[in-house]
Amino acid sequence: SPGFPMAINTWGGPFTAATDAAFLALARNNVSALDAVELGCTTCERNQCDGSVGFGGSPDENCETTLDAMIMDGRSMKSGAVAGLRRVKNAIAVARHVLDHTTHTLLAGDLATEFAVQSGFPAENLTTDASADRCRAWRDAGCQPNYRVAVSPDAGTSCGPYTPLPVRDGLAARHQASHDTISIMTIARDGSMAAGTTTNGASHKVPGRVGDGPITGSGSYVDSDVGACGATGDGDIMMRFLPCYQAVENMRRGMDPTAAAEDAVRRMVAKYPQVASGLVVVNNKGEHGGAGSGWTFTYAYRGGCMKETRVVSVPPV
Ligand code: SD4
Numbered sequence: 001s002p003g004f005p006m007a008i009n010t011w012g013g014p015f016t017a018a019t020d021a022a023f024l025a026l027a028r029n030n031v032s033a034l035d036a037v038e039l040g041c042t043t044c045e046r047n048q049c050d051g052s053v054g055f056g057g058s059p060d061e062n063c064e065t066t067l068d069a070m071i072m073d074g075r076s077m078k079s080g081a082v083a084g085l086r087r088v089k090n091a092i093a094v095a096r097h098v099l100d101h102t103t104h105t106l107l108a109g110d111l112a113t114e115f116a117v118q119s120g121f122p123a124e125n126l127t128t129d130a131s132a133d134r135c136r137a138w139r140d141a142g143c144q145p146n147y148r149v150a151v152s153p154d155a156g157t158s159c160g161p162y163t164p165l166p167v168r169d170g171l172a173a174r175h176q177a178s179h180d181t182i183s184i185m186t187i188a189r190d191g192s193m194a195a196g197t198t199t200n201g202a203s204h205k206v207p208g209r210v211g212d213g214p215i216t217g218s219g220s221y222v223d224s225d226v227g228a229c230g231a232t233g234d235g236d237i238m239m240r241f242l243p244c245y246q247a248v249e250n251m252r253r254g255m256d257p258t259a260a261a262e263d264a265v266r267r268m269v270a271k272y273p274q275v276a277s278g279l280v281v282v283n284n285k286g287e288h289g290g291a292g293s294g295w296t297f298t299y300a301y302r303g304g305c306m307k308e309t310r311v312v313s314v315p316p317v
Pocket of ligand 1: 180181187199200201202210212213218231232233234235
């Protein structure tokens with residue numbers, strides 16, 4: 001353990017800006033664990049980390065970007081989330097607003113947008129030239145909307161995430177090219193913990209698709225008595241396993257963070273050998289580990305007196 005306070009999240013590269021932002025807010029300004037999670041996620045939403053977080057990424061079949069986010073407090077176990085959020089950029093802040101100002105856990109779609117706008121969040125266009133181009137290229141390549149593939153299997157090859165592709169040239173390769181989703185966990189000086197996730201989901205998804213990101217126990221999970229977990233990967237598969245809940249419960253029963261993460265990943269791989277997944281896990285002492293499948297997963301952390309963020313590379317199980 002690097003010591004407290006601490007911030008730890010999925011992926012290195014551009015995602016380390018979130019690690020640094022969360023850690024420095026904890027270390028210098030003594031913000032709460034929840035505030036640090038929100039700040040870390042907001043940093044990636046603003047920076048459009050790798051195009052997979054925030055506006056202008058992962059356009060759906062209609063070329064629209066929608067956002068999924070959740071934030072969780074490890075002491076109260078309160079969780080707030082938004083799914084399929086449209087036209088609002090700061091999804092993690094809307095999730096926080098759900099946590100702080102309602103008795104609910106998850107708001108979805110247009111009505112989540114309405115809640116956000118009524119709460120004072122600006123409604124903005126989430127499409128950028130880059131995301132419009134990406135969508136156009138996908139259509140120009142002859143890719144059919146996914147629902148048509150379902151109606152007629154011969155309607156053409158789908159470039160969406162729903163047609164099984166060989167591991168090497170398919171999902172894993174797609175994910176390898178671009179890291180996805182930030183899930184971040186924080187430990188404040190007093191040992192309180194929080195976790196959160198924000199993402200623009202999967203490219204060329206069926207409009208209305210919600211991923212694992214906003215699902216408590218899937219996108220992330222935290223119990224200050226035990227520890228926390230953050231996830232990234234093929235959410236359509238991962239959310240069937242609640243892997244972050246699994247990893248935290250594994251630690252509750254005595255596993256160390258690495259073993260807890262590996263067990264949760266192996267449960268998914270046993271049923272879906274092709275799944276691209278990554279879990280980063282930290283216990284309430286700050287000991288950490290990760291596991292992944294289908295790609296080389298990386299995570300970033302900074303804690304205690306560390307002068308800079310360190311990135312850990314995790315080979316697939
Ligand atoms: C999703 N989990 O919506 C997200 C995307 C992701 O690596 O993390 N990809 O499925």
